[in-house]
Amino acid sequence: MPPGDTHPRHVCSRCGEIHYLNPKIVTGCIPIWEDKVLLCRRAIEPRSGYWTLPAGFMENGESTQEGAVRETLEEANARVRIQGLYTLFNLPHIDQVYLLFRGQLLDLDFSPGPESSEVALFAEGEIPWEALAFPVVKETLEFYFDDRRKGRFHSRVGDIHRGTGGLGDYRMRLLMEED
Amino acid sequence: MPPGDTHPRHVCSRCGEIHYLNPKIVTGCIPIWEDKVLLCRRAIEPRSGYWTLPAGFMENGESTQEGAVRETLEEANARVRIQGLYTLFNLPHIDQVYLLFRGQLLDLDFSPGPESSEVALFAEGEIPWEALAFPVVKETLEFYFDDRRKGRFHSRVGDIHRGTGGLGDYRMRLLMEED
Numbered sequence: 001m002p003p004g005d006t007h008p009r010h011v012c013s014r015c016g017e018i019h020y021l022n023p024k025i026v027t028g029c030i031p032i033w034e035d036k037v038l039l040c041r042r043a044i045e046p047r048s049g050y051w052t053l054p055a056g057f058m059e060n061g062e063s064t065q066e067g068a069v070r071e072t073l074e075e076a077n078a079r080v081r082i083q084g085l086y087t088l089f090n091l092p093h094i095d096q097v098y099l100l101f102r103g104q105l106l107d108l109d110f111s112p113g114p115e116s117s118e119v120a121l122f123a124e125g126e127i128p129w130e131a132l133a134f135p136v137v138k139e140t141l142e143f144y145f146d147d148r149r150k151g152r153f154h155s156r157v158g159d160i161h162r163g164t165g166g167l168g169d170y171r172m173r174l175l176m177e178e179d
Numbered sequence: 180m181p182p183g184d185t186h187p188r189h190v191c192s193r194c195g196e197i198h199y200l201n202p203k204i205v206t207g208c209i210p211i212w213e214d215k216v217l218l219c220r221r222a223i224e225p226r227s228g229y230w231t232l233p234a235g236f237m238e239n240g241e242s243t244q245e246g247a248v249r250e251t252l253e254e255a256n257a258r259v260r261i262q263g264l265y266t267l268f269n270l271p272h273i274d275q276v277y278l279l280f281r282g283q284l285l286d287l288d289f290s291p292g293p294e295s296s297e298v299a300l301f302a303e304g305e306i307p308w309e310a311l312a313f314p315v316v317k318e319t320l321e322f323y324f325d326d327r328r329k330g331r332f333h334s335r336v337g338d339i340h341r342g343t344g345g346l347g348d349y350r351m352r353l354l355m356e357e358d
Contacts, residue, residue: 006253007238023237024201025276058202059186063269063338064276065354074185084356085336088264088278090242097204097243099267104357153358155334157264159242175244177263178283179332 023095027067028055029103030144031080033121037141038105040075041118042133047167049117050133053100053140054078068101076119078110087143089136090159098136102144102153135160135170202274206246207234208282209323210259212300216320217284219254220297221312226346228296229312232279232319233257247280255298257289266322268315269338277315281323281332314339314349 001008002018010019030053031038039051054075058067065082072080080103089098112119122128124145132138139158147153156174163169180187181197189198209232210217218230233254237246244261251259259282268277291298301307303324311317318337326332335353342348 019198020203020236021239022203023239024199025204057199058276060200060202060274061271063271064267065269065336065338066271082354084354085267085334088243090244092240092242092245095239097237102357155264157244159244175261175263178281 021095023092023097025058025064025067026055026096026098027058027064027101028053028071028099029068029080029082029101030086030140031072031076031078031103031105032083033105033108036121036123037127037144038076038078038110038119038121039127040112040116041120042115043112043117044115047133050131051128052133052137055098055100058099064099065101068099068103072103073113075113075116076110077113078119079106080104081106084153085155086153087136087140087155088157089139090157091136092159093162100136100140135167135172139172200274202271202276204237204243204246205234205275205277206237206243206280207232207250207278208247208259208261208280209265209319210251210255210257210282210284211262212284212287215300215302216306216323217255217257217289217298217300218306219291219295220299221294222291222296223294226312229310230307231312231316234277234279237278243278244280247278247282251282252292254292254295255289256292257298258285259283260285263332264334265332266315266319266334267336268318269336270315271338272341279315279319314346314351318351 041051042048054072056071072078083102086102087100110119158172158174161171220230221227233251235250251257262281265281266279289298337353340350
């Protein structure tokens with residue numbers, strides 16, 4: 001633990017530089033076209049073969065929205081206009097914070113990028129609920145279709161805590177917004 | 180650049196491990212007591228002597244809200260209940276993402292932590308606007324008092340781009356939310 005610090009850190013045994021390990025941001029979006037959303041089928045682990053929203057690690061030098069646009073282009077060769085932050089999910093067990101924006105798909109000229117095996121649009125009734133890659137994707141899509149039925153989108157902050165079972169064993173807790 | 184990657188990375192010349200550099204999250208809050216907000220006078224660089232909202236680097240293993248509560252306790256010895264995400268600011272020139280929540284101060288038993296020289300409550304007319312530490316603090320407080328006058332708080336996503344002048348030389352661009 002460096003002097004004055006409150007946490008143990010990784011310190012280089014050669015030069016003494018402290019390598020801080022902080023949570024990483026995963027940024028992405030819900031690409032929307034009329035009543036459908038675009039999903040990508042993962043061609044890589046983890047969860048290869050399962051469907052997800054385009055998202056990935058935010059890079060230095062970009063904004064969260066620019067990262068979401070870049071990931072959508074990389075994974076689905078698709079262009080979106082970002083419309084607003086929709087969900088923020090804390091995943092403290094893996095030190096990640098997911099930021100998912102709503103995005104308007106600008107055209108229908110999309111195709112799988114190198115990390116996807118398939119890219120397709122799904123109406124609510126067509127969503128492969130049992131074949132979604134991650135809890136954040138399932139929770140975000142449920143909120144999205146629910147809000148759309150009610151005619152108003154509002155952003156949410158939630159925590160996802162994993163149980164000891166498989167990927168389906170988790171607990172989601174929403175931050176209750178107060179005025 | 181590691182094979183299959185799209186960006187150059189720091190690779191350890193000893194063991195080959197890739198050290199990814201990703202943006203860091205700074206998490207904090209606006210601690211609110213009736214018509215006042217709590218500010219901390221910084222006792223450390225950068226911007227020592229200037230006033231700020233309690234905020235700091237998010238740590239592994241915690242949520243963004245837990246980080247905001249922890250920073251408020253560390254910097255102001257103050258306890259808050261987090262009420263909702265208020266502003267997300269991208270600072271791409273320094274690879275940071277600021278998350279500032281609204282927080283209800285639970286009692287008036289606060290005092291400067293080791294990184295603060297002074298902690299005090301300010302009504303809107305008392306805010307030391309010319310002595311605020313960072314653009315994100317000024318922008319967030321302006322939104323806060325504006326929303327309060329209008330009787331409704333709504334969260335915002337913005338980018339801050341620095342000019343070539345001093346700290347006051349910056350440009351803030353808000354993401355326009357669309358329904």
